[in-house]
Amino acid sequence: MALDPAFLDELRARTPIAPVIGRRTKLVRSGRNWKACCPFHGEKTPSFYVYDDHYHCFGCQAHGDVITFVMQSEGRSFPEAVEELATAAGMEMPKPDPVRREQAERARTLGDVLEAVQASWQRRLYQPEGREGLAYLRGRGLTDETIAAFGLGWSGEGRGGLAAEMAALDITPAMLRDAGVMRADENGVPQRELFFNRVTFPIRDRRGRLVSFGGRILGDGQPKYLNGPETALFSKRRVLFGLDRAREAVRGGRGAGAELLVVEGYMDVIALHQAGFGGAVAPLGTALTAEQMEALWQVAPAPVLCFDGDAAGQRAAVKAAETALPLLNVDRTLRFCVLPEGEDPDSLLRRDGPAAMEALVTSARPMGQVLFGLLSEGVRNPGPEQRAALRRRLVEVAALIPDKALASEYRSTLLDSFFETFRRSGGRGGAARPMAAATPVATLDADLQRQCILSAIILEQPGVLAEVQDAYCRLELPADLAALREELLDLYDASASLPPPDELAATLSRAGLGDICQRVRAIRGRRTRGQADDDVFGTDSRHEWWHFYALLNVERFAAEVRADTERLCAGQVDEAAWQSLRTRLLALDTLRRGGNEVDG
Missing domain, CATH: 3.40.1360.10 (Dna Topoisomerase Vi A Subunit; Chain: A, domain 2)
Structure with missing residues (x-):
């Protein structure tokens, strides 16, 4: 079966050759390339080199690309080797198709059409009609050697001259249309030249085959730069100029x-x-x-x-x-x-x-x-909401990396930069004064007590932080509570979880935060009006955390819950997000029924 050259090129591009060869023989770095003892003949000194898209043995002269290597090393036929590599690359093997064979044949013909057009345009650049284009290129500092090396040309005035010249070579307007150098009307009938009064730039694929053109207009016309359309030979998203x-x-x-x-x-x-x-x-x-x-x-x-x-x-x-x-x-x-x-x-x-x-x-x-x-470009002195949004984006960006170890390193690096820039440098946006250790609990205002309780819940139930970290980040806290929060988030970000309570307490104490930890726990112990925790919250610490978070600003909390409800109803179901929303709805309902409050 004849296979589409575009399919084979895509397969080679998706299949790095070094890992395939590395499964058969041990490769070692040699500059930007690799070398090994040749797997095809016995040798003690490496003479087998692997480059970006092919291999070559300077001993036995074995040579080829990744498909050839599978054929030679595993004794497979060409179709068998292609099918094995395609399966590994997640590509579907093309089925026998006379139309596809015809398209492949036409693509080869289109290459010939493009080469004929290129020869014409390159010649025109040095004729009187191309004088302006040649002056432009020389005025940009290009030497004649460079102009020739890149095959730069001049497209002419676009008044049918190209079609007439190509007709003498048995190249029809339809072929020029299919090659991407003539425009067509809505019925597909070739109408006029695409490139005219432009300096032309041949666009070649990675193997040097001409696939399209670009053109720059001289003067004030638009667009200034123009590329050829998608064709059987040319896909803009796959090609890089040069x-x-x-x-x-x-x-x-x-x-x-x-x-x-x-x-x-x-x-x-x-x-x-x-x-x-x-x-x-x-x-x-x-x-x-x-x-x-x-x-x-x-x-x-x-x-x-x-x-x-x-x-x-x-x-x-x-x-x-x-x-x-x-x-x-x-x-x-x-x-x-x-x-x-x-x-x-x-x-x-x-x-x-x-x-x-x-x-x-x-x-x-x-x-x-x-x-x-x-x-973080453009983020200056962010408030709690902006910090939380940026922190979430950093975590989401790192999670895009499929290699888990590498993703973890990026996550740590990004969050280290975040904390260094927006927390330790005073970027808290005017946090309140520290809570003095000697201040009696009864004299603390209600919001400060609630902030202490939120931190205490996390100290006693570290698993809560995974759900509440974004909201926790948004809080404006006094300096000592902010320092505790920063350490908790640092510890969480290092391993995507917090250690158990006893181990967490010891770690925080070594960080010099033992006093504030004791203080917030003491405040939580006095938080209710004679009610046991389980009377309102049962054993759900997440419900309790959201309850006290909501008390800091009930209207804001209700608006956040409404917004998240609308977002989840409109999008795909995320079970973890739904669970969190249910907990917050329960906390909101508790408040509306006059649930637990702190001493004033």
Whole structure:
């Protein structure tokens, strides 16, 4: 069965070759690549090298990609090897389909069409009609060698000249439409050229095959940059401009290659390559996609993302980080560097030279170090609600990482930064004065007693914190209670739970919080008007906690319960969230019936 080349490319992209080979033979790092004793012939000195998408033995000359390796090492046929790898990658094997075979054949034909168009546009750039385009490129500092190396061209005026020229090569308007260089009307009939009066940029896939074009208009027309449409050859979300050249530059002779650097546009990539940064690539006018990140990691384990220093660059960095998190593992991550505001790589190179760009790339920071700054950008002196919302977002973001150990490390790092920035630095938003140890319980105001009771319940029933932590974060507490809360949350975040009460008490005492722990317990012991705890709350400490939380602001509590009720009714059922809501509804009902109150 003939298989669709696009399916095979997707399979190779989803299947890193090193882990597959590593199951058969022990691999050791050799720069950016791997080496081993060849599994196909006996040897004592490693001569078998594994690169990002292929292997090669310098001893027996065995060579191939991940599919070839499965065939050679397991004695499987090509279809059997493909099916085994596809199953492991979660891909469904295509069924025999004459239409698919016809599409594959047409895709090969479309490649020929694109190459013919490319030859025409590249030739036009040096003819009188392309004079303006050539002047523009030279004015941007590109040499003739660079212009030729990237195959830059000029599309002409778009008045039917391309179709007429292609007709002499037996290329029809319908073929130009299918290749993505002519527009069609609503009935699919080719009407006019897509690219006209534009400098053209050939877009190639990672293997260097021409799949589409981009074009930049000269003057004030819109859009300034235009990419070809989706075709049988071209999927915008899977292709990175310049990746075919960057792969070779990053390999750089077994580990001494260039950094894989992601920037924003065609001209940035070309200017960087000309300046010696041969690992530069760019998405095609959109945010980085998961498929593009997978393609990046096929080339390097820690690509550098370089964004502009303005608000748009900040948003792009946040979006890239959020897209990457569900794909991270210990062997692949991202690094970030930020350009000076108002600069892009092209302008920075022309103004300050390659050394300035090199300094930025060298200073790129790992994602774990910059993620908190990205997610908390614009948060200044937050109140309790903003702190709780940010803390929840940090925990949710870390949970996106599928590797549990790595997710735990990110969670700890993010929350350490959170507490350092918004708690220990005075970011409590004007907390009340400390509760003096000598203050008689009877003279404390009711709200302060309730705040003490809330902390005491957690000390005596540590499991309560898992449900109430967001609400607990929102409270404005005096300094000593806030310090106790911070330590409790730190302990919880370290292992997603608190230790048993006796162990918790000892830990808090060693942290210098023994006195405040004793004080809140004493206040809880005097909290009722002669009623035993079980009279109102039974054995449910969660009900009790929500009851005293609600007493701090009954109207706010009722509004929160209403909002959560509406949210849960409108969305998917979350059993834990429903249980918490039931408990809070019960607490609200207790209040309405005149339930337990503290001494005033």
